[in-house]
Amino acid sequence: MTESGRRPPHETLDAQLVRYWEREAARFDELSARASFGWIARNYARRAERARDKGERSRAKEIARGRLPATAQAGPGPDGDSPG
Numbered sequence: 001m002t003e004s005g006r007r008p009p010h011e012t013l014d015a016q017l018v019r020y021w022e023r024e025a026a027r028f029d030e031l032s033a034r035a036s037f038g039w040i041a042r043n044y045a046r047r048a049e050r051a052r053d054k055g056e057r058s059r060a061k062e063i064a065r066g067r068l069p070a071t072a073q074a075g076p077g078p079d080g081d082s083p084g
Helices: 013-034 038-065
Strands: none
Touching: 013 038
């Protein structure tokens, strides 16, 4: 319990999904970078983009609930640049 006597809000499924899809996107990005053939790399890149889209949908739901600040965007990408 917190000092005010209230329990912190439980973690929602959407909050868990944000983290999951971010991890999946990073995993697909790495697989894409290591792929031997261009068509496989493009397939993994598409999967990474879909994972990021799904994560953004869950993030938007969390922002609508007021659990994340409206300025909460996806963090820097694997190379340090912001996504997109």
